[in-house]
Amino acid sequence: MSAGTLSAFERSLGRLDVDSTRTVADELDDALASVTLDPVVGAPLPFGGCSLPDWVRTDPTPAELDEAKTGVTAAELAVADYGSVVIRATPDATEQVSLFPDVHVAVVRAADVVPGMPEAFERLAEWTADGDSAIVATGPSATADMGALVKGAHGPKEVRVVVVE
């Protein structure tokens, strides 16, 4: 990934009104602390050298999922052109954690940001060939069905991205 790709990603996120923060693995806890609202649920990060702080409740119950204000998950892939983060469905309830709380915080490794959809689909094709499922999520959930654009129709009202360099 080139520096240009990362800044293109950040510009796309800006257009979507999605805040993004750059950090390094050692400072991930602090970065997360500043972008989450309590209570926080999460799905374990599949990145070597990166883990969620212990104040993030992983392996949540349905009640905890329901009460959480923030859900923190990994995004194992991101698309610079669109500002999309790609969430892989896992047995750790990544999909639910990214979907139910009002704020979704996606943790992305800088190396996983690709320039465009063609590159993203190369990787997605590999995942799905192995039987995996993934969600390309771009900005918050939204609807215009009630007469004006509203964020947070069924899913998060707000998305924040933490890029780990």
Added chain:
Amino acid sequence: MSSTRDEKATRIRHFLATEGDAVAEGTRGFNAGRYESVGRLDEYEELKDRARAIKEDAIERLPELVDQLRESVEANGGTLYVADDADDANRYIREVVEERDAETVVKSKSMTTEELEVNDELRAADVDVVETDLGEWVLQLADEVPSHIIAPAIHKSREGIAELFETTFDLDEPLETAEELTMFAREKLGERIAEADVGMTGANFIAADSGTLLLVTSEGNARKSVVVPDTHVAVAGVEKVVPSVTDFQPFVELIGRSGTGQDITSYVSLLTPPAPSPTVEFDAPDVPMTDGETNREFHLVLVDNGRMAMREDEQLKETLYCIRCSACANSCGNFQSVGGHVFGGETYSGGIATGWETGIEGLDVAAEFNDLCTGCSRCVNACPVKIDIPWINTVVRDRINRGEGGKLDFLVEGLTPDEESGGLDLGKRFFGNFSTVAKLGSATAPVSNWVAGTRPARRLLAKTVGVDPRRDLPSFQRETFRAWFERRGGAQVPAARARREAVVYPDLYTNHVQVERGKAAVRTLEALGVHVVVPEVPSSGRAPLSQGMVSTAARHAHEVYAALAEHVDANRDIVVVEPSDLAMFRREYEKFLAPKSFERLDMHSYEVMEYVYGLLHVGAETTLLSTPDGDDAGVAYHSHCQQRTLGLESYTVAVLEDLGYDVVTSETECCGMAGSFGYKSEYYELSMDVGEPIREQFEAADAANRTVVASGTSCLEQLDALLSRPTRHPVELVAPR
């Protein structure tokens, strides 16, 4: 007006008044968004070509892909069922639901399940079915059907929804803002999703090689409906299968842009069910989700319901390439004024609905709204898979005309109504044979004009062919354009001294009605040093084509080519004044002529202002043409739908600007007149409503004093009806005086 025409008119008037504003705001917003969004995409045309190629290939190989998909789905642990028709699909779905002892099914938006009417089937089996898409849910509460393929409740205003919620839920405090309404719906639906036993979704695409579904949504309801319950039933038309996940890519980039003008929708799910995500047991709220055994069940129901037969139908086949993005609805003048449900039909709306309803429901159903297509062609460039939607409408119209016996071919010539020989209604015959009407009209003008203007005649026209009495009729000129040309002694620039040689095509309107624009075209070309001829050439066949009289149109095509071939051989350019005729030469004739003939005519024909532009840009002097008088340089220009589809609008603008005019162009897709459509009494109000934005634009302060020019005959007539100042063809402005 006949009673059915009357009823239709009343119905349209009612919906224009009650829902028109909401529909207009939504569709026009989507359409404007589409232009912006595709404008940001450098490789837009390449993506469309790829999308088209993928669908062509997939439909070609469909049986084989379905077999492959079955293997993939089964290898993943799911079940694939191919249902022959709606009953078959409904039975299968009901059995799955019953086997799970399901009490509640949550559904995310799916047009295919609307087509099946699966909700009725499940309700009859005492299953509670809840739509989770906010728009669909509103319709479910209101007991209405979708009016748009991707924004099903587009016809509902915020106030209307607030009222609906208040009465349905007996609320203490009324909900007002969109935000309040949305949060209320989210909460209500969240409860229903939590208790649901089965989640049902559609699928936008399905990859045969991995069994992956692509689901495009914005709200997140499909995600929740899939991830919470343990059973997922996906229902999709069999045409949604593509070879592989990589094939999804162009569609992911095109679908949101084409439909709502979003670069991408919030969620694009690539589901390879059954997913490893744990189910969410809200009735065991304190058991960590990942502790439970996840025993997910997945059923994919592929629905044939006429599609495999469409695949065998050379003309309807393209319909199967449709990705249901709704761009054809959003770019359509008529659908911008009223929602799809106004015109009848069962499920689908938008330009392509004719194809879908013909294939799925049959010609009868398609006939209900096939009339609506004016053939303006504005949807053609909007469609991300490049379907020639107007052509499908024409073909279906032809089949409707022919009825079962198909005897139409004999009676298309002449105006003499021969009611026995076929089911073609008088209106169609009148407009389809407009060349005869025009010839008669000129021959007898001004008597014909006077007769047509009298009240009994108008009443007769209204009664027999449905011409609205409020429309001005074309005023036939005694001396036709060709007769004028002959009388003045033919060409005035000798071939030997000419820069080029050109045929000015004497189309029906230029020859009989808009004679002045023909004269102006000749004077302009001659001023620029062109040797002009105006031979006798048959009419292009546009009029019969727009009535669905395909074989008559084909005959015209052959005759026109025969008449012009010699000129093309002599290296003369074919200059066309009427854009809808030029569009015949450049688009529709491809269906009728031998490929070489089509190509020759296409290569040699020009729209008149395009041709003038060309002459000016190879060195002709602008001073030879008329320039604005003093400070009267303002022009308000309305191009013509088909001219714009061909990308020709800019030539007129460029020529006018080169000559010193200050040009404002119209921003509407279509002025609403388009051929015979605008004349018909049942569509009069709709036609005027479609024209409303152009009236507003041209009457606004910065355009109110400008000279109005328009390229097409129907546009000229419509603008004359909409505005209090006259309209001319742009070539009349630039012709030497």
